[in-house]
Amino acid sequence: MGAEALVGPGAKRQEMSLRDQRVCKSFLVGICPHDLFTNTKQDLGTCPKVHSDSLRAEYKREKERGRDFAEFEYEYLKDLEKYIFDCNRRIEAAQRRLDKTPDEVEKSKELMRQIEEFSESIDDSLVEIGVLGDMGLVEQALQEYHQVKIKRYDRAQRERDLRLMADTSGASGHQKLQVCDVCSAYLSRLDNDRRLADHFAGKMHLGYAQMRTLYKDLQDRVAARKAKGDRAPDRGDRRSRDRRRRRDRDYY
Numbered sequence: 001m002g003a004e005a006l007v008g009p010g011a012k013r014q015e016m017s018l019r020d021q022r023v024c025k026s027f028l029v030g031i032c033p034h035d036l037f038t039n040t041k042q043d044l045g046t047c048p049k050v051h052s053d054s055l056r057a058e059y060k061r062e063k064e065r066g067r068d069f070a071e072f073e074y075e076y077l078k079d080l081e082k083y084i085f086d087c088n089r090r091i092e093a094a095q096r097r098l099d100k101t102p103d104e105v106e107k108s109k110e111l112m113r114q115i116e117e118f119s120e121s122i123d124d125s126l127v128e129i130g131v132l133g134d135m136g137l138v139e140q141a142l143q144e145y146h147q148v149k150i151k152r153y154d155r156a157q158r159e160r161d162l163r164l165m166a167d168t169s170g171a172s173g174h175q176k177l178q179v180c181d182v183c184s185a186y187l188s189r190l191d192n193d194r195r196l197a198d199h200f201a202g203k204m205h206l207g208y209a210q211m212r213t214l215y216k217d218l219q220d221r222v223a224a225r226k227a228k229g230d231r232a233p234d235r236g237d238r239r240s241r242d243r244r245r246r247r248d249r250d251y252y
């Protein structure tokens with residue numbers, strides 16, 4: 001929930017006005033992307049800006065009174081855009097991985113061979129470490145153990161590559177996979193309805209679906225403003241600056 005805790009309760013928070021740079025406009029206008037993916041692979045961590053329920057209530061009241069916050073919406077639009085464009089790039093990359101069917105059988109064979117080699121070598125080293133330990137050669141044993149750690153790391157890398165290949169390519173993989181065009185996850189065509197339903201109801205998918213809807217709505221609003229002509233961003237900014245000055249006078 002944003003950095004509200006950092007602001008602390010009471011007096012300090014009241015000093016912060018809606019237009020304060022530290023206030024998260026995304027949280028005021030809609031849903032901050034940082035709140036959408038908590039505890040998922042896409043967890044964005046805590047928002048560096050302030051999420052304040054009381055400021056959001058104030059924003060809503062001001063809006064109901066007819067005050068327009070064009071620049072807030074624009075800031076939110078830009079924030080959403082960052083994450084959506086990023087997701088779109090991931091979708092394209094995932095799609096490219098599916099599209100290409102190189103010598104993947106050969107590649108995965110080679111990876112499996114290397115993994116096997118690493119495993120054997122690690123086993124040998126562990127035996128040797130035992131012997132060195134028995135002989136009291138601690139220094140050499142530690143050196144050997146360091147080598148084991150490196151080999152384990154290298155093996156893990158290849159295992160990961162192999163999993164990735166198995167998931168996304170090859171006769172067993174790529175025919176059956178497709179990329180979710182909302183959240184960039186791989187979906188299996190063989191998944192039953194239940195699993196697909198789980199995906200579409202999952203936090204990640206819903207998070208991106210929500211962002212895309214919010215983004216579309218904001219785009220429409222910005223376009224409508226432009227069409228009306230009375231709320232072009234530049235004029236809006238000037239007006240809001242004037243308003244801000246008035247507001248700040250009222251506040252202090």
Ligand SMILES: [Zn+2]
Pocket residue numbers: 002024026027032033034047048049050051
């Ligand atoms: Zn935020």
Ligand SMILES: [Zn+2]
Pocket residue numbers: 180181182183184185199200204205
């Ligand atoms: Zn999805």
